[in-house]
Every structure is written in structure tokens, then in C-alpha cells.
Amino acid sequence: MAATRRRSRRTALAAAAVAAVALTTGLTTGCDAVDKALDCVRTADAIADSVTELQQAVEAAGDDPTQLEESLDTIEKNLDGIGDKTDDADVNQAVDDLGTAVDNVRAAVRDGDATPDISPVTDAAGELTKVCTP
Numbered sequence: 001m002a003a004t005r006r007r008s009r010r011t012a013l014a015a016a017a018v019a020a021v022a023l024t025t026g027l028t029t030g031c032d033a034v035d036k037a038l039d040c041v042r043t044a045d046a047i048a049d050s051v052t053e054l055q056q057a058v059e060a061a062g063d064d065p066t067q068l069e070e071s072l073d074t075i076e077k078n079l080d081g082i083g084d085k086t087d088d089a090d091v092n093q094a095v096d097d098l099g100t101a102v103d104n105v106r107a108a109v110r111d112g113d114a115t116p117d118i119s120p121v122t123d124a125a126g127e128l129t130k131v132c133t134p
Contacts, residue, residue, distance in 0.1 A: 040091055040132035043082040044125075047098070050074045051125045054105075054118055061114045068109055075102050075121070082128075090131040098124035 050071055057067035079095050079102075086092065101120040108116035 040082060040086060040088075043078050044129045044132040047075055047078045047082075047125050048129060050078060051118075051122055054121060058115055058118055065109075065114070069106075072102050072106050072109075075125075082132075088131070091128070094124065094128040094131050098128055100124075 054068070054071035054075065057064075057071045061068055076099065079099050082091065082095055098121065101124045105116045105118055105121055
């Protein structure tokens with residue numbers, strides 16, 4: 001009878017250990033996913049702020065054309081940050097689309113367009129915000 005109790009106790013301890021490992025692994029993985037999602041949301045928020053600055057820079061391009069370049073640089077810097085932190089296909093696609101839109105605005109400015117169409121940047125930033133929302 002004592003042997004049966006020991007076996008039951010060992011089985012219970014082994015089951016508890018396996019459950020603890022599974023729970024810890026699940027929580028760690030869950031937290032990692034939550035951290036990535038929060039990073040995505042924070043960066044998307046920063047990009048939204050940068051897009052607002054870009055809109056203001058386009059409106060004030062006659063007064064200070066360097067603001068436009070600075071806003072585009074800020075967006076690209078934020079895109080680099082989010083692209084490095086995620087392996088989500090939708091997020092990566094939204095980052096790529098926004099990067100392309102920024103490149104197109106930058107090319108338009110280089111070609112002499114003082115007030116380029118930034119609606120593709122705004123649309124792409126909106127899409128990034130949508131895919132980053134948990």
C-alpha cells in the first residue's frame with residue numbers, strides 16, 4: 001500500500017511538473033506575442049504622428065521644404081523599427097507598402113513637386129495601423 005501511495009505521489013508530482021512547464025511555456029510565448037503586438041501598435045502610432053507631420057510639411061512646403069524630407073526620414077526610421085520586430089506577413093506587407101509610398105513621395109519631391117500627393121502614404125499608414133491593432 002505504501003508503494004502505491006509513492007507511485008501515486010510521483011505520478012501527481014510528474015503531472016504537476018509537466019503542467020507547470022506547459023503553462024510557463026504558454027505564458028512566455030503569449031507574452032512574446034503581446035510584446036510584439038504592443039511594439040507594432042506603438043510604432044504604428046509613431047508613424048501616424050509622422051504622417052500628420054508630413055501633411056503639415058506639405059502644406060508648409062513653400063516656407064520650409066526641409067520639413068518634408070525630415071518627415072519622410074522619420075517615417076522610414078519607424079518603418080525600419082517595426083520591420084525588424086515582427087514576422088507577421090500582414091504587418092510586413094503593410095510596412096512594404098508604406099515604404100513604397102514614402103519612396104514615391106520622395107521621388108516626386110526630387111522631381112520638383114513642391115506639394116506631392118501623400119494620400120498613398122496616408123492610406124498605407126492607415127492599413128499598418130489596422131493590421132497592428134490586436
